[in-house]
Amino acid sequence: MEDIDFASLLCSRLCHDLLSPVGALNNGLELLADETDPQMRERCMDLLADSAKATANKLKFFRLAFGSAGGYGAEIDTGEARAALQGLFGEEKRIELGWMVAEPKLPKEAVKLLLNLGMIAGDALVRGGRLDVGAEQGAGGMELVIRAEGPRLILDPNIRAMLADGGALSTVEPRTAAAYMANRLATEGGGSIQISGGNDEHLVVGVLLPA
Template sequence: MSSINAVDFASLLCSRLCHDLLSPVGALNNGLELLADEHDPEMRARCLELLNESARTSANKLKFFRLAFGAAGGFGEEVDTREAKAALEGLFGSDGRIELGWMVPDVSLSKTAIKVLLNLSLIAGDALVRGGRLDIGAERGENGTEIVVRAEGPRLVLDGELRKALLGDVADDALTPRAAAAWLAHKIVVEAGGSIQISEPDEAFLLFGAVLAA
């Protein structure tokens, strides 16, 4: 198993965040420039709509990344699962392209479980190139927490690099920013005494399973 330097990994993760935020933040900047030069009331109203949409997208991404990658959720060991659900709805459910199914009966889960759930959901959601359905389930039992994420749609694309990163099969110098979330999920699960399972590439759906020891 590869052991990537923590500083190098932090740099990769920051690069991933900047890449994902560049589009909505750039749209905000462009919208402000257009608004400054536009005097037609209807066009100004349209610019404001676009600015509002870009601001909402940026905020939703930041909320999600803060919970999936950062230290959000308070100082305790548990995180309210409703917070995770809201983060996913903000990231994937706002435009109707992806239908979300939430099957998490527990009121709270450990921070570790929440991070794994969100990162696996992020990867599965990104694999739905043309939209589809994303089902997220998690349940805590006596032996630990089981997490299942299932994606199904007209076109599913899971890059081989992400598959390898989820399984820990990546060299120290081969990890790229786009695979940072997958590597993070792998490391968290392994350190929690668990493992990640992935459906075969030729399946009509994408299925992730993770088990975290109690």
């Protein structure tokens, strides 16, 4: 039952995040059906194009971050991961992404962990800012680091707690599902997630996965 329950929570999270762009698509189609003015129809088409792109970007991200990433094998091209995270936040021009991952490929689990942590840290930048994502592989293992900086940073205490200790599945909610998944990926990889203390402008999240 645990896997079914967690899958349901992830589905709830996905539906919540996709509701806005899909709703905008529906609104655009309704406006287009009733509009006769050429300029307004052009604006409706722009709205539809933007909403379709946002939906596609979110689905691409969710496939890599939450799904099995079928077709990628045991390792994933880090360029794909960068494009997925850029697509999630980049279109709004609200968050500047700094990508500091030199490896051309990383293990699938490490990429999923990196994306989930990146999404959580990016969501905490409620007024925008900069999100730096780094990964370095050495003899001792792989180190993942996420740094978020902005004028207003809010990390939900429940998400922070879920990242730090995982908690029980019975305590997971749709909004903390990604944090639960990140904790599971880290612990199953032999590591643990470290989070910087409370600060309304900076957040650093790190994971060391042993070799």
